[in-house]
Amino acid sequence: GDSVTQTEGLVTLTEGLPVMLNCTYQSTYSPFLFWYVQHLNEAPKLLLKSFTDNKRPEHQGFHATLHKSSSSFHLQKSSAQLSDSALYYCALSDRDYGSSGNKLIFGIGTLLSVKP
Amino acid sequence: NAGVIQTPRHKVTGKGQEATLWCEPISGHSAVFWYRQTIVQGLEFLTYFRNQAPIDDSGMPKERFSAQMPNQSHSTLKIQSTQPQDSAVYLCASSLVGTGGEQYFGPGTRLTVL
Numbered sequence: 001g002d003s004v005t006q007t008e009g010l011v012t013l014t015e016g017l018p019v020m021l022n023c024t025y026q027s028t029y030s031p032f033l034f035w036y037v038q039h040l041n042e043a044p045k046l047l048l049k050s051f052t053d054n055k056r057p058e059h060q061g062f063h064a065t066l067h068k069s070s071s072s073f074h075l076q077k078s079s080a081q082l083s084d085s086a087l088y089y090c091a092l093s094d095r096d097y098g099s100s101g102n103k104l105i106f107g108i109g110t111l112l113s114v115k116p
Numbered sequence: 117n118a119g120v121i122q123t124p125r126h127k128v129t130g131k132g133q134e135a136t137l138w139c140e141p142i143s144g145h146s147a148v149f150w151y152r153q154t155i156v157q158g159l160e161f162l163t164y165f166r167n168q169a170p171i172d173d174s175g176m177p178k179e180r181f182s183a184q185m186p187n188q189s190h191s192t193l194k195i196q197s198t199q200p201q202d203s204a205v206y207l208c209a210s211s212l213v214g215t216g217g218e219q220y221f222g223p224g225t226r227l228t229v230l
Contacts, residue, residue, distance in 0.1 A: 042223070043120075043207065043221040043222060043223050043224065044159070044207070044221045045221070046218045046219070049218065089158070089159060091159075102147065102211065102217050102219075103149060103161050103164050103172055104149070104151075104159075104161065104219060105161065106151075106158055106159040106160070106161075107158065108157075108158040109158045109159070
């Protein structure tokens, strides 16, 4: 079945350094990929969604590129900010609308902690 | 737009008691999802409704868990004979119907089973 792998449970960075959170996936079809962010005591919110073509989605300084050849959708940012500290989930949604609709399959999540 | 509303925000039950969790999706959204969040397992899909019809309950524990959507404005998740391992944050999300649609999450209900 479909699955998402996030290899880092915790990433600790100093403010100003680049961010890269890893995400790889397995899917029978060609899925949509997402990054959701969850700040402490808040609901998860959509950060990025993959496009069908080669466009690179960007939001709040974060970007991710879908590489079908390596089944990856890593999240990157050039300079971490204190406010980026949060839990980040990579997720996929199958394109096979008829069977599973658009339920999300999540990775385990990566906790990003940005220090001054 | 109030977003997805979930009640109660916190619920404490004794082992063996029943718990009912409520979700009000965003008006106009016809897809409703339930997820469970724990530290160990992360976010797990439970069940999904589209236009009030149950579509996929592959993530639901077969015993004790049930979900309904009696009308377009609310859905319920019921857990019978709650066990300590059911302790988690239960999240409801809604979206417009369509593959790849953004899901909007509610604040969750934190269930604690003593």
